Amino acid sequence: MSAELKRDYEIGEEIGRGRFGVVRRCTSRATGEAFAVKSVDRSQMGDDLDRELAEVEAKLAQLAGKGNPGVVQVHAVYEDETWTHTVMDLCSGSDLLDWLRLRRGAPVPEPVVAGHEYGAKADVWSAGVVMYVLLSGGALPFDGETAAEVLAAVLRGSVRFPPRLFSGVSPAAKDLMRRMMCRDVSRRFSAEQVLAHPWIVSGGGARPLEQTT
Template sequence: MGTSSSKVGLLPEAPSKNSYFSFMKSFMDLKKRDIDEDLKKQKRAPYLWSTSQGPVSDGGASRKRQANKAEVKFRTKFDPRVTARYDIKALIGRGSFSYVVRVEHRLSCQPFAIKLLEVRGQEGRESCCAELGVLQRVHHPNIIRLTEVFETQHRVYLVLELATGGELLERVIARGSFTERDATRALIMVSSGLRYLHALGVTHRDLKPENLLYYHPGQDSRLVITDFGLACWGSNWALRTLCGTPEYLAPEMLAGKPYGSAVDMWALGVISYILLSGSMPFDQHSRPRLFKAILRGSYSFHGQPWSSVSNQAKDFIERLLSQNPEQRMTAEQALKHPWLVTMAAGSSNKNLHRPISQNLRQRASRASVSSSRSGSTTGSRTTMSPRSHSGHESFQLDGNRLQRSVVVSA
């Protein structure tokens, strides 16, 4: 769930991270995070949500009381109906309008995740309605599953399956080897989930690596699409709303044109490019330049490891990063592309892991330096006007999500 904080791998919502390349921060530490290790750490420091002073020592009575107060205060956010059925284990993520916690069912002892959504404000209500509306209607192995819902006047609790296998790019980094065949396995699962969503009339609108999570750490794990806070149904009310994560925005969204599910396929093209190279197809230091590059379709297959990537893989990406949404592949067409159908059987088996990892580390390092110089803070909001329009337009950046409103001149 693309969240800030020590995520175990769960439904991200509007992660409050301090740069729009936040998904690569975790690559600075290449340790493979495992839920069992996380549980062991908690046993050594049993006071959840302790203060910034660190773990509570046996002899620190004052700090122990503070930790207890912090835990009690957080637990009061949960409705008694929830705590009667689930044992709250740990806070594992936080978004603009939500908390995500790992829980355990008191009777079955099965682990789940609960996403607590604050619905006091209009934005929180809209995000909650979008996510709940989708999750209550979908059932697919490559989409996060909703098992139960609790509602109060100001909060909604979504009980979700717990994905513990980590984000898509974290899995790539953790592997000692990564080939085109490995990439096709992941992209087939994502494309399958998108085909199902698009057939129902659902557009995700925030597809990115942070929102693609493995269900468990095993090699045979399914990959699930998560975070439906910006999803929309049908093709009317949302067609001109610019929202999502800047690097993954389709050109028609930036141009203020009506759009549909093809914006998800553009994002899949960006993800495919990153998956095979560790680099962004549109890599600019400022939002205006980034948007300009996207609108122009300015990307290339230069540098490593592109010389070792097959033409079929490049063709797959090109058909997704088409400027014309009508010419862009649909999810159904993507699944029928020769590269996915043959699972890169005709491609080189060359290990791409090293250049991909190097590119991801370099990007993370540059993003970290840029973030520290700019003094950006977690969850900051920024208003931007990246390009002129025949009217007034404003951009709101919340965490690493962008939302735009337009008032068209007469």
């Protein structure tokens, strides 16, 4: 475990576990405030792309929470040779578990719904859904009253940003989400393109949006 993480936080009991990582309770040594820390073992991931996607998810969660009080806040990210540790708000019970489950790709990725091969860009699509949920305060980009309606919305692939939910979200952030959830896989961003997008590079700030191909 990262020496810097242990320097700043006292690590407590395990409160959740996933395929590549574990979630533990932790306490700030400076303030005594309780948080959760999700630790992902990148060495257990199959290839470089999986590791890049883990980096994308941590950055998206951290940037999406900035200035959005209704969103689970990421307070720090620590990395060492094999682990990424994300310190975030401590949610009780199912709230934390639901949030972690969502971050791993709910709803079902579009290629699976459409019957296409599941590839690397399906994970980018899922990360785009996560970003949308975080910035909207919990809304899904593809919704409906029934499962069939949700699947139909996924297949249509039209991403909308209702003003009541996204009035404070920058054009750059919306542009990135559109590119990550693009229905056309050939035009959808790769993990490398996500990391190079102005919204990520500028730390989620208001840097003017440049044309990205």
